[in-house]
Amino acid sequence: MSLVNEHSVGFPPGSAAVAAASARQAHLALGIIGHVDHGKTSLVRAISGMETDRLEEERRRGMSIVLGFAWMTFEEGIIDIIDVPGHEQFVRTMVAGATGVGAVLLVIDAREGIMPQTVEHVAITSLLGVRQGLIAVTKSDLVAADERQALLDRLPAFLAGSHLEGAPVIFTSVRTGEGVPEVSAALRRLLKAQTRPTAPATQCYLPVDRAFSLRGSGTVVTGTLRAGRLAVGDELELLPSGRRTSVRQLQCHNRAVDMALPGQRVGVNLRHLDTGDISRGDVLAPVGLLRPSCLIDVEIRPAPGAPVSLSNGQTVRLLIGASDVAATVRVLAPAVTGADHCMVAQLHTRRPVVAAMHEPFILRSDSPAATLAGGRVLDPSATWLRRSDRAGLDRLHVIARGGGLEILLERLKAAGHQGMPISAIANALAGVGLDRTQVSAIRLVDDRLAVYQPLLAELAGRLGTALERYHAQSPWQAGAPLSWCRTQLPADMAPAVFKALLHDMAAAGRVAIADGLARLPGHDPLAALPPDDRRLALDIEARLRDGGMSPPDVATLAEGRRPAALLRMLVELRRCVLLEGQLPGQRIAFHHDIVQWAQARLTEDYPRPARFTVSDARQAWRTSRKFAVPLLAHFDKLGYTQRKGDLRTLAAAVTPPNLSA
Numbered sequence: 001m002s003l004v005n006e007h008s009v010g011f012p013p014g015s016a017a018v019a020a021a022s023a024r025q026a027h028l029a030l031g032i033i034g035h036v037d038h039g040k041t042s043l044v045r046a047i048s049g050m051e052t053d054r055l056e057e058e059r060r061r062g063m064s065i066v067l068g069f070a071w072m073t074f075e076e077g078i079i080d081i082i083d084v085p086g087h088e089q090f091v092r093t094m095v096a097g098a099t100g101v102g103a104v105l106l107v108i109d110a111r112e113g114i115m116p117q118t119v120e121h122v123a124i125t126s127l128l129g130v131r132q133g134l135i136a137v138t139k140s141d142l143v144a145a146d147e148r149q150a151l152l153d154r155l156p157a158f159l160a161g162s163h164l165e166g167a168p169v170i171f172t173s174v175r176t177g178e179g180v181p182e183v184s185a186a187l188r189r190l191l192k193a194q195t196r197p198t199a200p201a202t203q204c205y206l207p208v209d210r211a212f213s214l215r216g217s218g219t220v221v222t223g224t225l226r227a228g229r230l231a232v233g234d235e236l237e238l239l240p241s242g243r244r245t246s247v248r249q250l251q252c253h254n255r256a257v258d259m260a261l262p263g264q265r266v267g268v269n270l271r272h273l274d275t276g277d278i279s280r281g282d283v284l285a286p287v288g289l290l291r292p293s294c295l296i297d298v299e300i301r302p303a304p305g306a307p308v309s310l311s312n313g314q315t316v317r318l319l320i321g322a323s324d325v326a327a328t329v330r331v332l333a334p335a336v337t338g339a340d341h342c343m344v345a346q347l348h349t350r351r352p353v354v355a356a357m358h359e360p361f362i363l364r365s366d367s368p369a370a371t372l373a374g375g376r377v378l379d380p381s382a383t384w385l386r387r388s389d390r391a392g393l394d395r396l397h398v399i400a401r402g403g404g405l406e407i408l409l410e411r412l413k414a415a416g417h418q419g420m421p422i423s424a425i426a427n428a429l430a431g432v433g434l435d436r437t438q439v440s441a442i443r444l445v446d447d448r449l450a451v452y453q454p455l456l457a458e459l460a461g462r463l464g465t466a467l468e469r470y471h472a473q474s475p476w477q478a479g480a481p482l483s484w485c486r487t488q489l490p491a492d493m494a495p496a497v498f499k500a501l502l503h504d505m506a507a508a509g510r511v512a513i514a515d516g517l518a519r520l521p522g523h524d525p526l527a528a529l530p531p532d533d534r535r536l537a538l539d540i541e542a543r544l545r546d547g548g549m550s551p552p553d554v555a556t557l558a559e560g561r562r563p564a565a566l567l568r569m570l571v572e573l574r575r576c577v578l579l580e581g582q583l584p585g586q587r588i589a590f591h592h593d594i595v596q597w598a599q600a601r602l603t604e605d606y607p608r609p610a611r612f613t614v615s616d617a618r619q620a621w622r623t624s625r626k627f628a629v630p631l632l633a634h635f636d637k638l639g640y641t642q643r644k645g646d647l648r649t650l651a652a653a654v655t656p657p658n659l660s661a
């Protein structure tokens with residue numbers, strides 16, 4: 001059963017050769033364009049031997065109303081043929097088929113010549129970025145030589161400035177066979193000029209133009225693979241719904257394949273989805289690669305001869321991928337690059353749209369029904385941009401004219417404090433020459449998110465200034481709570497970015513973090529105390545240090561409200577550690593240096609996997625159970641020691657850095 005066409009069964013002749021060629025040779029996606037009833041489908045049948053009108057209604061009316069597909073196999077590789085409807089009522093379907101093709105074959109009836117859809121199809125494919133093709137004049141056996149020449153004389157002016165300017169013109173007749181071999185030869189030359197397919201590093205992106213169910217296979221979708229590779233077993237996301245799925249089977253040219261490459265028509269048998277879950281225009285992509293959005297940044301180029309000009313606030317039809325949605329245009333500014341009439345704008349769509357960077361699109365009006373403009377996506381998930389925001393406009397101009405890493409960094413800047421998925425960064429970096437200086441601007445904050453490194457530096461400066469204010473206003477406090485630090489930074493900052501910021505500041509020695517508090521390294525609350533309080537605090541610290549592993553009782557050491565407050569300050573400053581004693585309400589205090597000594601002594605006397613008891617530790621420390629038991633419990637809590645019954649061993653992990661936490 002064919003996954004690409006639910007109306008055909010089995011494998012057509014020569015499909016084994018097709019499968020072998022597609023795996024190793026060149027590939028070209030070819031769009032067949034032109035006015036209705038000019039003979040596109042008949043010409044495709046003549047050059048490929050395949051029927052693209054698959055619906056009974058199409059055959060009865062003699063008019064294509066949906067996309068038709070065929071292919072041609074050569075020694076050099078394969079040409080995928082997409083036969084688009086020529087009637088003006090089906091321009092939206094035509095755009096879905098023409099987006100992503102590498103070349104076009106423009107079909108013109110020798111008797112009728114250049115007609116309205118001839119003009120519109122050439123304009124659309126030019127706006128979509130197609131750069132090569134040829135012209136076939138059909139039904140040539142029905143006109144005289146002078147009529148042929150008259151059409152030849154009109155074509156240069158019509159095609160001037162388009163992607164078909166100077167393209168070969170071939171007169172054909174499917175009835176007599178005239179020109180059919182020449183068309184095949186010309187297409188073969190286009191194929192030879194293509195690069196051979198590889199398994200690209202970019203991730204796949206497949207707009208869905210059809211979905212149906214096959215008995216024994218389940219749900220199948222079809223589309224033209226826009227980018228990357230798609231393989232059996234790939235885990236994917238259906239957007240904009242976000243439903244997860246995976247690839248059960250793949251078909252290209254009615255043949256099962258393990259992998260499809262960009263530009264190929266592909267049928268995809270999906271798991272975990274019903275046809276009711278899928279709509280035309282949905283997109284299949286790796287999980288997390290793309291995000292639906294109702295606001296996209298775009299570059300727009302008006303269509304030549306458009307009946308009306310685009311204006312700010314105008315409602316249009318946005319045709320992108322295989323989707324069609326109403327959108328409002330917000331003109332921001334003329335673009336820096338390209339022709340003077342090219343502009344940058346934002347499109348606000350009536351429902352979420354899924355697009356990739358640089359994806360081409362068409363804008364049309366409903367009344368009159370006409371193509372107004374085309375363009376490409378600059379940011380598929382944009383934020384509202386003011387016309388006075390010069391930095392934002394500059395970013396769009398960089399994206400419009402830049403490439404590779406430069407564009408990625410602009411996107412990373414735009415993502416701001418929320419960061420950018422690493423999957424999207426990997427996709428953008430594929431095939432880009434890396435500059436060490438620029439790549440250093442990408443900071444991975446966890447296993448799924450990255451942020452613009454200079455932004456972290458800016459935030460570090462902001463937090464450092466905030467901590468200076470905090471210390472000035474509360475000099476006796478050991479530090480500022482981390483929750484307070486978070487309030488000094490942008491509210492939309494991703495939690496992972498905040499953690500990365502604190503980590504970088506601590507690693508650089510710009511902040512000290514302990515017990516949920518942050519302080520500047522030079523901050524000394526004791527220095528801000530009144531002289532008498534400072535002397536008392538230093539005396540408490542000295543007595544604890546001198547007491548070693550048998551320190552004075554807390555009750556006598558911190559008798560009175562002020563000494564007790566000063567002891568708490570010493571604990572917050574990590575100069576001392578305060579522990580629960582063995583008796584109810586009992587408190588034991590050690591100097592930080594003594595705790596470090598006790599840790600080192602255990603490491604020396606009982607290296608892993610040696611086991612020791614409380615009595616062993618007490619003897620090593622030359623102290624009593626009163627002090628040994630609370631300190632061992634403290635080490636257990638920190639994970640430095642591991643207890644099983646009455647025995648302990650040192651943990652296998654590296655010694656925790658803050659044993660007196």
